[in-house]
Amino acid sequence: MSRVAIIGGGFTGALTAWHLARQAPDAQIVVIEPRQRLGAGLAYSTTDPAHRINVPASRMTMRTDIRDGLHRWIAARGVALSPGSATADGALFPQRGIVADYVAEALAPDLAAGRIRHLRTRAVALTRPDRFRLLLEDGAALEADHVVIATSHPPPALPPGLQDLRDDPRLIVDPSDAAAIGAAARTRRVLVLGTGLTSADVIASLDGQGFRGAILALSRRGQRSRGHATGHPESPSDFAADPARTALSLLRRVRAEVARDAARGLPWQATLDNLRRDGPAVWAALPHPERARLVARLRVWWDVHRFRIAPQVEAVLDRLIAEDRLRIRAGRLSGIAADEAGLIVTWAPRGRTARREVFDRVILTTGPAHDRIIAGSPVLSSAAAVGLLRADALGLGLDVTEGCRAIGATGAAVDGLWVAGPLARGHVGELVGIPEVTAHSEQVASRLAEALAADDRDSQDRRAGSSYPSLRGRPAT
DSSP states (O other), X not given: OOEEEEEOOSHHHHHHHHHHHHHOTTSEEEEEOOSSSTTOHHHHOOOOTTOBOSSOGGGOOSBTTBTTHHHHHHHHHTOOOXXXXXXXXXXXXXXXXXXXXXXXXXXXXXXXHTSEEEEOSOEEEEEOSSSEEEEXXXXXXXXXXXXXEOOOOOXXXXXXXXXXXXXXXTEESOTTOXXXXXXXXXXSEEEEEOOSHHHHHHHHHHHHTTOOSEEEEEESSOOOOOBOOOSOOOOOOOSSSSOOSSHHHHHHHHHHHHHHHHHTTOOHHHHHHHHHHTHHHHHHHSOHHHHHHHHHHTHHHHHHHHSOBOHHHHHHHHHHHHTTOEXXXXXXXXXXXXXXTEEEEEEEETTSOOEEEEESEEEEOOOOOGGGTTTTOHHHHHHHHTTSOOBOTTSSSBOXXXXXXXXXXXXXXXXXXXXOSGXXXXXXXXXXXXXXXXXXXXXXXXHHHHXXXXXXXXXXXXXXXXXXXXXXXXXXX
């Protein structure tokens, strides 16, 4: 039997394994993931009730043929949700850990039967002397015929000039550190570097744990993630038909469709939902220079409108702003100095002179360090060193082919090496939300199953040929 090793067992890796187990039931599937269970990953391993899913449960699923899989599962199991999970119109935004429970239940039969194996360790090196060879953190080695890289974004990088504070407990580099956030909730002055989704999670956590002080959320543009609009009809806008060929024409088209939808009484969220739906066609139509222009100039605006926060989290931010306990500002950080009184932060509001403020805690939520996708990962850097993969031209992830096979140093696809999930988005486009990840995981699993079937046919042909050596090369009679 062919062995498939999947590096990373978050939502993407778990779904790829689950779909592959259905499409290639004879394959040996091994998922390398240090967390206790598959499907949780960084996003869904949190137990904080303030951390909610960012789209309604009716749009989260493990199967594209069932759009509301999570919502159905919650209803069928009678899952207890934290207070305030339902909006007035019935949309569910439950605590994020529910998703991990949903995935874990689906994978349980495959794990029990051995169709999927879970190795609780990390892959630290990937080479290919003959078959793929994975060196694991626990010292073991694993060989595989196919490898799927399903790791997520690299963690945030410490801003320049803050290296000397790395060991200072008042600088929280990992915003998923529940103990550190709990300690910050007992202080009075907090600076949050970043104003996106992770920033909103941190602020909601602080508030949920009784924080009564003041928060400054700082980013270069000061743009916070927008909220959802529920209960509205779908927009008729279509971005896949004759898709835009330039970033500027796409921007103009989006603005025009938002205006048309507003005249129909629809919110801008309805228009952006359709742009998200048509994302693969839009991205495929843009030549590389236009993709680069979009990433450089429009990505921040897409992010704050596309990656929305749950209504409950939005309400927390709005309340703290109204109480004058949360400031969201655009500005640049100049430096942070440690002092007995706290961390002395020098920052400059946009277009104004620098100022100093003292904070008890500084929390880093600046987003993935995309420039360290390969260098920051031992397993990816080892694979790149032997020519098995390379970064994509936009710096969003790894270079892949149409079928999401990895492209090596020579520019050719590497047979048997696949990329699933966010690291393939330089080619695919939008690959962060659950609907997109689900469709993508199904597609990768399907293509991998086809490759396994081809491997099996080749193996059978070789065995058949070697069974009759005396007939090979003889003329027909």
